[in-house]
Amino acid sequence: MSGKVSGNAGMEQLILIMNKLQEACASSGTAHKFDLPQIAVVGSQSAGKSSVLENFVGKDFLPRGSGIVTRRPLVLQLINFHTEYAEFGHIRGKRFTNFDEVRQEIENETDRVTGKNKGISNVPIMLRVYSPQVLNLTLVDLPGLTKVAVGDQPQDIELLIRAMILEFVSKDNCLILAVTPANSDLANSDALKIAKEVDPSGTRTIGVITKLDLMDQGTDARDVLENRLLPLRRGYIGVVNRSQKDIEGKKDIVAAMAAERKFFLSHPAYRHMAERMGTSYLQRCLNQQLTNHIRETLPALRTALQSKLLDMEGDYRMYRNFDPNDPTIKTKAMMTMINQFTEEFTQAIEGSGEVNTKELSGGAKINRIFHERFMYLLHKTESDERELRKEISYAIRNIHGIRTGLFTPDMAFETIVKQQIARMKEPTLKCVDMVVEELINVVHHCTEKMSSYPRLREATESIVTNRIREQEGKTKSQLMLLVDIQLAYMNTNHEDFIGFAKLFSGRRENERHGITFLQNGADSLPDQFGKIDWEEKKVSFSC
Known part of the structure; x- marks a missing residue:
C-alpha cells in the first residue's frame, strides 16, 4: 500500500448507494441474506478501535469503560455533508447534534437488547454521522475479543464473541480492519489470528497498528509497517491515538491528530513513511479500498439482488388475489405459507412431492x-465369537465360585443374554x-x-x-x-426357544448303543447351548 492515495472521482456515490441498500435490508429483516461489501473492525479489548473511529468523526461518541464496552455490532455510516449531526436507524427522524447524547443512546439501545449484565447480541445498531470532516465510509465496529467472563456474563463469552465476529468476517465481501497495539507481540495479535483463519491469503485484511508512541524506548514497528514481518496484501497503517489521560482531560481530537502528524514526521524510524501513516491517511485509504471493493463485487451482488427480486415477485403473484384493503391480509398470507409448508413437509416424508434425483432425502x-x-x-x-466364548467361560466360573459345577447355571445364561440385549x-x-x-x-x-x-x-x-x-x-x-x-x-417357554426337552428327544438313540449322551453327544448340541468338554473339565457356552 505504497504511494499517495488518489481520489475516486465519479465513484463516491457507490458507498452512499450501498448504505441505502444496507438500510433497506436491515429494515426489512433480510440484511443477513446479502453479503454486502463492508469493512469490519476487529481487535482485542483496549486495542484502540474506538479511538480510531472517533478520530474519523472528530468527536467523542463511543461508550468507554472497563470490560466489554462494545456489546453489539455498530454499523457506522460516515457521510460527507455540509452540516454535522447523527441519526440512528432505530429512531427515525431524530437528529443528534450533541455527541454525548449519541454515546448515551448507544448505551441505552445496547442495554435494551442485551440487558445491563454485560451480555452481547449480534443485532446491529445503525448509526449515520453527517459531517464536513468525514469521507464517505461505512464500518462495522465489532465487540473486542476477550478471555474472561465479567459479572453475569456466560462463561463461554469468549466463544460467543468469536462466533459473532466470524459471522461478519467470514463473508467474502467483507474487508477486515485488524487493529493491533504496537506494544504487544504481533505474533500474538487476536485480530490478525482471526483474520488469518478466514483470509489465509491476506487479500481482504488491512492492518492497523495503534499505540506506536507507547512502545519501549529503543524499539519500533518499522518492520511491521513496511510489511516485512507478517505481510498482508493490503499492508499496514500506523496511527497514534489519544491516551487515556488525554481522553479524561477532554483533549481536542483536532489537536490530537496534529500531535500524531508531528510524531510521524519527527520519529527517525517512521519519518520516511510519514505520508503513509496517520488517521487522515487511513480514512482516505479505507474510502478508496471500500469504493474499489464495491465496484469489484457489484456484478455478483446484482445477480443476487435479481434472484431475490424474482423470488419476491413469485410471492406477490401468490398473494395478488387478496384484497389489499382487507385488514387480515397479513394473517391470510402467513396462513397460506404455513399451509404450504405443512403440505411440502408431508410430501417430503411420503415421497409424493418433487423427486430428488441427486441424493436420498426425506x-x-x-x-x-x-x-x-x-x-x-x-x-x-455383535461380539467376536472367541471373545464371547471367553466371556461365557468367565461368567460360569464366577457363578460357581470355589465349587466345581457339572451343569451350566441358569444365571450364566441370563447374564450373557442380558448383556447382548443391552x-x-x-x-x-x-x-x-x-x-x-x-x-x-x-x-x-x-x-x-x-x-x-x-x-x-x-x-x-x-x-x-x-x-x-x-x-x-x-x-x-x-x-x-x-x-x-x-x-x-x-421367557424360556416361548415356542421359538429350543429347550432341553426338545433337544433330548432326538438323542435317545445314542443311549441304545451304550454311549451316554453327555459323554459323546455334547458335540452335537446346537450352538445355543454349547458343549461340555469332560477332558478339560470346562463348560463353555456359545451363542
Whole structure:
C-alpha cells in the first residue's frame, strides 16, 4: 500500500448507494441474506478501535469503560455533508447534534437488547454521522475479543464473541480492519489470528497498528509497517491515538491528530513513511479500498439482488388475489405459507412431492436409516465369537465360585443374554438421532420459500424443531423402556426357544448303543447351548 492515495472521482456515490441498500435490508429483516461489501473492525479489548473511529468523526461518541464496552455490532455510516449531526436507524427522524447524547443512546439501545449484565447480541445498531470532516465510509465496529467472563456474563463469552465476529468476517465481501497495539507481540495479535483463519491469503485484511508512541524506548514497528514481518496484501497503517489521560482531560481530537502528524514526521524510524501513516491517511485509504471493493463485487451482488427480486415477485403473484384493503391480509398470507409448508413437509416424508434425483432425502432417507443403517449398527454390536466364548467361560466360573459345577447355571445364561440385549440400546438411540437429524433437514428445506419473511421462517422452524425434539425425548424413553422390559424377564417357554426337552428327544438313540449322551453327544448340541468338554473339565457356552 505504497504511494499517495488518489481520489475516486465519479465513484463516491457507490458507498452512499450501498448504505441505502444496507438500510433497506436491515429494515426489512433480510440484511443477513446479502453479503454486502463492508469493512469490519476487529481487535482485542483496549486495542484502540474506538479511538480510531472517533478520530474519523472528530468527536467523542463511543461508550468507554472497563470490560466489554462494545456489546453489539455498530454499523457506522460516515457521510460527507455540509452540516454535522447523527441519526440512528432505530429512531427515525431524530437528529443528534450533541455527541454525548449519541454515546448515551448507544448505551441505552445496547442495554435494551442485551440487558445491563454485560451480555452481547449480534443485532446491529445503525448509526449515520453527517459531517464536513468525514469521507464517505461505512464500518462495522465489532465487540473486542476477550478471555474472561465479567459479572453475569456466560462463561463461554469468549466463544460467543468469536462466533459473532466470524459471522461478519467470514463473508467474502467483507474487508477486515485488524487493529493491533504496537506494544504487544504481533505474533500474538487476536485480530490478525482471526483474520488469518478466514483470509489465509491476506487479500481482504488491512492492518492497523495503534499505540506506536507507547512502545519501549529503543524499539519500533518499522518492520511491521513496511510489511516485512507478517505481510498482508493490503499492508499496514500506523496511527497514534489519544491516551487515556488525554481522553479524561477532554483533549481536542483536532489537536490530537496534529500531535500524531508531528510524531510521524519527527520519529527517525517512521519519518520516511510519514505520508503513509496517520488517521487522515487511513480514512482516505479505507474510502478508496471500500469504493474499489464495491465496484469489484457489484456484478455478483446484482445477480443476487435479481434472484431475490424474482423470488419476491413469485410471492406477490401468490398473494395478488387478496384484497389489499382487507385488514387480515397479513394473517391470510402467513396462513397460506404455513399451509404450504405443512403440505411440502408431508410430501417430503411420503415421497409424493418433487423427486430428488441427486441424493436420498426425506422419507426415503428415513426408510434407509431403519432398514440399512440400523441393521448395520446392530451388526457392529455383535461380539467376536472367541471373545464371547471367553466371556461365557468367565461368567460360569464366577457363578460357581470355589465349587466345581457339572451343569451350566441358569444365571450364566441370563447374564450373557442380558448383556447382548443391552447392547441394542446404543444403536437404537443412534437410529433415533439420525431420523431426527433428517426431519430437521426436511424442515429447513421446506421453509426456504419463506426466506423473504425471515421472522416467520425463524418462528416456524423453531416451533416445528422444538416439537420434534420433544417427541425425540419421548421416543427414546419408550425405546429404552422396551429394552428394559426384555431385560427384566427371560421367557424360556416361548415356542421359538429350543429347550432341553426338545433337544433330548432326538438323542435317545445314542443311549441304545451304550454311549451316554453327555459323554459323546455334547458335540452335537446346537450352538445355543454349547458343549461340555469332560477332558478339560470346562463348560463353555456359545451363542
